[in-house]
Amino acid sequence: MVTFSCEGCNSTLKRTQVVNHRYKCKFSSNLSCIDCSKTFEKDDYLLHKGCISEAEKHEKSLFKGKSEKKNTLQEVWLEIVNKVSTDPSTPEKLRPTLKRLDEIGNVPRQRTKFMKYLKNSLMMKNDDLCESLWNLLYGTLQLQKENESKKNEIEISSQKKEEEIKEKSEISAESFNFAKAAKKILKKNDNKLPLKELKEKLRSKLVEKKGIDNSEAKKRTKRALKEGLENIEIEGKQA
Secondary structure, eight states, X not given: OOEEEETTTOOEEEGGGHHHHHHHOOSOOOEEETTTOOEEOTTGGGGOOXXXXXXXXXXXXXXXXXXXXXXXXXHHHHHHHHHHHTOTTSOGGGHHHHHHHHXXXXXXXXXXXXXXXXXXXXXXXXXXXXXXXXHHHHHHHHHHHHHHHHHXXXXXXXXXXXXXXXXXXXXXXXXXXXHHHHHHHHHHTTTOOOHHHHHHHHHHHHHHHHOOOHHHHHHHHHHHHHHHHHHHHHHHHHO
């Protein structure tokens, strides 16, 4: 959560406290971010929703951040409010209220509390307008969840396919008889062949016989030679 400092009275403010503070403070409407020291005029602070930490600020290249955390349900809800309030397709009659909700920040995400908040805090008496606001925000939230769910399903499916391909590739490579192939190659070359050339010929043979990609074939050939190189060379010379 970004924290601001009022340049008029030096009060420390959370984003949700700025609007109320400006009604009380008579010195200045400018704010500065406590973390990055950037100054904001008027409503520019609304766009500043994430910032660097103190550790990242001072340690710079030495800083190693923590793993990214998922947004809380309330943070997701506030992002929806901001998204809808700035969306050009949002009905004109709803925009003023949505802008106010985005500025205030602390917006209830449960229907009953949301409706009471509109009527008691924003003094909205039009039930149809309140209902339209809720339907728009809640509908946008549900659509975002569906899109994220589909995206996750696609990623999971893609990962499974990659794992299956890798597993098939490993099985194919493991069933290839490197020792037998090495003997034949050495025999054709009078049992005299540089290791580098033997490795390359084995790799090519593996690709030809098992149909796996060059990169994987190279890894398998290197491992096979490392595990049984002495036996392959001795048997090849004796053949």
